Amino acid sequence: MAASASDPGAKPKARKLARFNLADLLADLAIARLRRYLPKDFGVDLEPPGARALRPALAANATKSRLRAFGRELLSTRLDRSGARVRTLALGLFVAYAAIAVKLLALGLSHDPPQTLKAAADDAVSGARPDLLDRNGAILASDIKTMSVFAEPNRIIDKDEAVELITAVLPDVDAKELRERLSSKKGFIWVKRHITPKEQAEIFHLGLPGVGFLPENMRVYPNGPIGAHVIGFVDEDNVGIAGMEKYLDEQSLTDPHVPGFTVDPDRLKPVRLSLDLKVTHALRDELTQGLERFQAKAAAGVVMDVNTGEILALESLPDFDPNAPGDVRDPTKINRINVGVYEMGSTFKALSIAMALDSGKVNLGSHVDARESLRYGRFTIHDFHATHRVLTVPEVFTHSSNIGAARLALMVGVPGHKAFLRKMGQLDRLRTELPESAEPLVPKRWGELNTMTIAFGQGLNVAPIQAVMAVCALVNGGMIMPPTFLPRTEEEAEKIGHRVVSEQTSESMRYLMRSNATHGSASFANIPGYYVGGKTGTADKIIHGHYSEHRVFTTFMAITPADKPKYLYLTIYDDPQPAPEDHGYHTAAYNAGRVAGALIRRVEPLMGVPPMKEPPTEPFPIIARLGYGADAEKTGKE
Amino acid sequence: MWRLMHGVAIAALIGSAAYVYGVKYRTIYASEQLVKTRHLINKEKDAINLLRAEYAHLARPDRIQALADSKLGLVPLALTQIATVDELPDAQPKVDSIGRTLESLGFTADNATPAVTAADSTPPVR
Numbered sequence: 001m002a003a004s005a006s007d008p009g010a011k012p013k014a015r016k017l018a019r020f021n022l023a024d025l026l027a028d029l030a031i032a033r034l035r036r037y038l039p040k041d042f043g044v045d046l047e048p049p050g051a052r053a054l055r056p057a058l059a060a061n062a063t064k065s066r067l068r069a070f071g072r073e074l075l076s077t078r079l080d081r082s083g084a085r086v087r088t089l090a091l092g093l094f095v096a097y098a099a100i101a102v103k104l105l106a107l108g109l110s111h112d113p114p115q116t117l118k119a120a121a122d123d124a125v126s127g128a129r130p131d132l133l134d135r136n137g138a139i140l141a142s143d144i145k146t147m148s149v150f151a152e153p154n155r156i157i158d159k160d161e162a163v164e165l166i167t168a169v170l171p172d173v174d175a176k177e178l179r180e181r182l183s184s185k186k187g188f189i190w191v192k193r194h195i196t197p198k199e200q201a202e203i204f205h206l207g208l209p210g211v212g213f214l215p216e217n218m219r220v221y222p223n224g225p226i227g228a229h230v231i232g233f234v235d236e237d238n239v240g241i242a243g244m245e246k247y248l249d250e251q252s253l254t255d256p257h258v259p260g261f262t263v264d265p266d267r268l269k270p271v272r273l274s275l276d277l278k279v280t281h282a283l284r285d286e287l288t289q290g291l292e293r294f295q296a297k298a299a300a301g302v303v304m305d306v307n308t309g310e311i312l313a314l315e316s317l318p319d320f321d322p323n324a325p326g327d328v329r330d331p332t333k334i335n336r337i338n339v340g341v342y343e344m345g346s347t348f349k350a351l352s353i354a355m356a357l358d359s360g361k362v363n364l365g366s367h368v369d370a371r372e373s374l375r376y377g378r379f380t381i382h383d384f385h386a387t388h389r390v391l392t393v394p395e396v397f398t399h400s401s402n403i404g405a406a407r408l409a410l411m412v413g414v415p416g417h418k419a420f421l422r423k424m425g426q427l428d429r430l431r432t433e434l435p436e437s438a439e440p441l442v443p444k445r446w447g448e449l450n451t452m453t454i455a456f457g458q459g460l461n462v463a464p465i466q467a468v469m470a471v472c473a474l475v476n477g478g479m480i481m482p483p484t485f486l487p488r489t490e491e492e493a494e495k496i497g498h499r500v501v502s503e504q505t506s507e508s509m510r511y512l513m514r515s516n517a518t519h520g521s522a523s524f525a526n527i528p529g530y531y532v533g534g535k536t537g538t539a540d541k542i543i544h545g546h547y548s549e550h551r552v553f554t555t556f557m558a559i560t561p562a563d564k565p566k567y568l569y570l571t572i573y574d575d576p577q578p579a580p581e582d583h584g585y586h587t588a589a590y591n592a593g594r595v596a597g598a599l600i601r602r603v604e605p606l607m608g609v610p611p612m613k614e615p616p617t618e619p620f621p622i623i624a625r626l627g628y629g630a631d632a633e634k635t636g637k638e
Numbered sequence: 639m640w641r642l643m644h645g646v647a648i649a650a651l652i653g654s655a656a657y658v659y660g661v662k663y664r665t666i667y668a669s670e671q672l673v674k675t676r677h678l679i680n681k682e683k684d685a686i687n688l689l690r691a692e693y694a695h696l697a698r699p700d701r702i703q704a705l706a707d708s709k710l711g712l713v714p715l716a717l718t719q720i721a722t723v724d725e726l727p728d729a730q731p732k733v734d735s736i737g738r739t740l741e742s743l744g745f746t747a748d749n750a751t752p753a754v755t756a757a758d759s760t761p762p763v764r
Contacts, residue, residue, distance in 0.1 A: 139694040145684040222694035281699035529717045601714060611717050 028058050032065045126217045126238035129245075129254045130268040132231060134277040135312070135487060140231050141245070141322075143217040143238075147200045149191040153182045155210030162208050166191060169202045193236060194218050219245075221322040227280040229335040230273070230314050230434065230485055233322035241328065244273060244485060246435045274310035274487050279303050282602045283313040287571065290595040291317055294576035294586070300336040301595075302468050302570040303603060306476040306559065308493040309469070309483050312567070313603075316340075336572065337468075339436045341461040345539030345588070347471065347555050348457030349405045350509060353397055354474050355420040356408040358505040364628040366393050370403040376449050381406055381456075384538075384587075397512040398520030400536065402456040409455030410448065417451045423500050424470040425480065426462050433485045438463045457539055458547075464555070468570050471557050473497075475513070475533075475565045478506040504622050511620045511628070514562035521589045525558050525597035529611025530604055531619070533562030534596065536588035541575065551575050556592035560600055560609075563619030567607070571596045 125148070132141040149170075156162050159182045167175045170192050181189045193216065195203075200213060219234045232243015240246035240254070248254050253271060287299040303313040316336040320326060327333075334340060356362045370391045374381040383401050396404030409417050421427050429439045441461035443450045453459040465483055473480035479497035488496075501509075513533030517526040522534030537555040540547040554573045559565040576591040578584045604611070618624065706712060 139690060142687060142691045142694070144688050144691050220691050220695075222691050223698045224700070226699065278699055281703070285700070285703065529720075605715055611715065611720060613717065613720055613722060 025058065028062060032062060125214055126236075127254060128217050128268055129219060129234070129238055129240075129248065131270040132244060132248075133270050133272045134227075134275045134280075135272060135310075136276065137272070138277045139222055140227060140273065140275065140277065141219060141221050144220055145215050146194040146218045147197070147213045148193045148216045149195055149200075149203055150212055150214055151182060151189050151191050152187060152210040152212075153184060153189060154187060156182060157209065159183060162211065165206045165208060166203065166211070169199060169206065170195070223277060223281075224323065225319045225321045226277065226284055227275050227314070228319050228322045229316050229337070230275055230280075230311070231322055232434075233320075233325045233328075241325075242436065243434055244271075247433045250435070272487055274305075274312065274485050275314070276303075276312045276606075278606050279603050280313040280315065282606065283599060284315045284317070284319075286595050286599045286602065287315055287317055289598075290571075290573065290576075290591060293579055294573060294591045296573040296576040296591070298332065298336060298574040299595075300340075300464065300570075300572040301599070302337055302464070302568075303599070304468060304472060304483060304568045304570075306472045306565045306568045307490050308488045309472065309481040309497075310488050311483050311485050312607075314485075335434070335436055336574075337464045337570075338432065338434055339438050339463065341438050341441055341463050342553055342555075342572075343458050343461055343539040344464070344467045344555055345457040345537035345553065346400045347467060347535050347537035347557050348454065348460070349397065349400060349537075350474060350513070350535050350557070351421070351424060351426070351470055352405045352409045352455040353393060353512065354501055354505055354509050355412055355417065357393070357508050358420075358501045359412050359416065361411045362393055362408065363626075364393050364508055364511075364623060367391065368393065368396055368401075368404040368407050370396070370401050370407075372403075374403045374406055374452070376452060379449060381452060394512055394515055397535075398516045400521060405456040406452035409451050414446060414448055414451045417454070418446060421454070421460075423480075424473065425482075426460065426466055426470060430463060430466045430469065430482065432465065432483055440466065457537060464570060464572060467555075468557075468568065471535075471559075471570075472568050473500050474506060474509045475559050475568070476506065477503055504626075507620050507622045508628075510559065510562050510565065511623055513557075513559055514619070517558075517562070521587075522556070522558065522593060524589050524593040525556065525600060527597050527600045527604075527611075529613070530600055530609070531561035531563060531612065531615055532558055532597075532600060533560075533565075534558040534593065536593055538587040552586055552588075554586070554588035554592045556588050556596045558596045558600060560604060561612070561616070563616045566609070567603070569596050569599055569603075571599065 129141075129143055131139060131143070134140055149166075151162070153159075159179065163175055163179045163182060166178065167173050173192050178191065191211070203211065204213075217238055219238055221228075221231065221233070228243075230243055232245035232247075233241055234245050235241050238254075240249040248271060254268070283301045283303055287301050290296070291299045298317060300316040301313070302311060304311050314335075314337055316334070318333055320330075320333050336342075357364070362368075367390045370383060370386075371388050373383075381402050383399070383403055385399055385401075387395075387399055387401070391399065391401055391404050393404075393408075395401070396408065412420070418427070427440060427442050429437055431437050440463065443454075443459060450459055469480065469483055472483075478499050478501040479494070480500045481493050481497035510533055513522070513535055514531070516522045516536075517532050517534045521536040522532075525534045526532050535557050537557070539553045539555075540549055541551040541553050542548070543551055552575065554576060556569075556571045558569040560567050560569075571592040573588075573591045573595075576586050578586040579590065582590045620628075
């Protein structure tokens with residue numbers, strides 16, 4: 001001890017002077033002085049024995065100075081001792097960090113980290129999702145709170161008894177599987193999700209340790225299968241699997257369902273879709289009736305706002321109930337509008353004629369020779385309703401002449417045809433908000449024969465939603481815009497849309513569709529008062545590599561009102577049979593056309609459009625100035 | 639003097655301790671009430687959600703359609719049911735039907751306003 005070096009000198013000195021108070025005082029002061037310069041350890045008694053008899057003031061003085069010395073000692077660094085201290089400190093820190101490293105390694109290597117019940121529960125319960133509303137605010141999908149039973153296998157004492165009691169209350173729980181899961185080493189398992197309050201009370205009264213309840217979100221679809229293909233559905237953990245439900249997850253509009261990232265359910269704003277619940281129901285109801293009446297394999301339909309591209313209704317039958325989706329991979333239950341690709345048949349003639357008109361090579365007064373069947377190599381193109389005469393362009397449309405459409409497309413040529421179809425979005429995959437989409441089947445080598453057949457709708461398979469988008473652009477004034485399932489205003493649509501055909505071509509198409517409704521194949525859909533325009537399409541289905549005349553795929557497109565379209569209707573039937581009263585006809589007009597007519601009659605009042613008593617006075621001003629379309633005033637069969 | 643000061647200080651100490659205890663107790667009570675109320679609000683919100691879903695389920699279009707078809711007997715609007723303003727007949731001249739009925743029953747005399755003579759109508763000038 002360094003301090004003890006001063007002791008031998010200090011102690012005798014104090015003892016000797018103890019007799020005199022003054023001397024004592026001086027000695028004490030000297031010691032204090034000395035101590036100031038000689039650091040010493042706390043607890044070492046430096047007090048000379050005689051000093052105990054000193055006056056309290058002096059003793060206090062001594063203690064004070066001692067404390068001061070200790071303080072200085074504490075704050076100063078003694079180099080001669082630092083080495084050992086640093087080593088001690090380093091050793092201590094090393095041990096501490098080694099312990100942390102060992103623990104980390106152990107955690108990293110262990111397969112089943114010990115999980116608290118809270119963490120396990122947070123992981124397992126379904127995350128919250130925002131409500132889905134239709135355009136008018138009606139609920140399409142909503143979350144409700146339900147109770148789910150869970151178990152902690154390591155806390156259950158008698159597993160067999162627990163299984164027996166639980167399966168007695170919940171008969172639909174598989175006893176064998178539950179026993180297996182209870183024997184696992186997991187800290188948390190679900191016994192059954194979404195139980196009723198009565199079942200909850202019964203299980204609670206079993207009084208089993210290690211069995212508890214957790215509130216969970218359950219997705220409900222109050223309207224059942226109405227609009228199911230658009231809405232989609234979720235899995236057991238409330239994660240979107242299909243349709244707009246999946247879109248919500250893709251856009252991170254739901255609770256991310258990652259531990260530590262829970263979102264307050266109140267902050268999830270409801271998401272409004274462009275769908276109209278009533279219109280969707282009307283569409284589904286009419287399609288279902290048609291499906292039974294015409295004994296068809298499948299049906300599908302769309303109602304769309306042509307000025308904004310919003311889908312008001314989309315149905316594909318057979319469909320499913322999103323509350324219990326069942327087998328999600330059943331190919332008969334696909335969304336035929338977005339995922340199926342089909343030869344659209346004569347509805348494609350609208351595109352061919354629009355292309356010919358827009359190219360300026362023909363006008364509404366031009367004539368096309370349809371006297372003879374069109375031969376190309378070993379192929380011959382016939383007309384279904386053969387006229388054997390020279391047709392005008394409107395007649396090609398109303399008589400649905402294959403020869404006429406093929407000749408019109410040939411006038412534009414293969415590159416022009418391809419470029420036009422690409423511009424109309426028919427050759428590329430169309431993506432909407434729905435995760436489901438399909439690539440059109442485009443012929444790899446596209447020659448003149450391909451152009452001829454595609455002109456009347458054979459040889460090119462597209463998703464019906466693509467055809468809808470193209471026809472929408474043809475009739476709304478020439479602006480193409482991708483269809484959407486979210487609300488879109490006309491201003492937004494104007495920004496997104498771009499011109500593909502001229503105003504005049506668009507008006508010509510509206511005139512052609514209108515005249516087809518008054519004295520053409522679309523007359524079944526010509527509902528008085530709504531100034532309907534329409535186009536039928538009947539494509540022979542390919543059976544065993546050959547086009548079959550008995551198996552058809554029928555489509556119908558209608559617009560209302562034809563002078564200033566607001567809504568576009570599409571109905572599709574796959575393999576319809578002739579109804580008893582139709583004398584063996586199963587072409588589009590008899591099934592898809594009729595259904596579209598019934599649909600228009602039903603939907604227009606729902607959208608607040610009253611029937612007009614008088615047809616519009618000047619429906620087609622541009623082409624009227626050119627001297628065409630006078631016969632549009634004719635009400636025909638109206 | 640000092641003793642008194644000490645006494646006051648100790649009393650103040652105990653008093654403030656008691657007050658702080660009271661405040662703390664009330665705070666705990668209030669925060670418990672807050673949690674309870676929050677739970678209650680959440681429960682009510684869940685109940686509202688459930689009722690909304692149930693309402694939507696009961697008001698689903700196919701159910702309403704089935705009910706309307708079986709109970710109401712409504713038909714779609716036909717073009718013939720719509721009339722324009724021009725088609726409405728002109729308004730007939732106004733007829734006092736009640737007055738006529740009274741007349742036919744012979745009640746005119748009773749209902750006639752008593753005739754006022756010129757002499758009675760103006761008060762005498764003074």
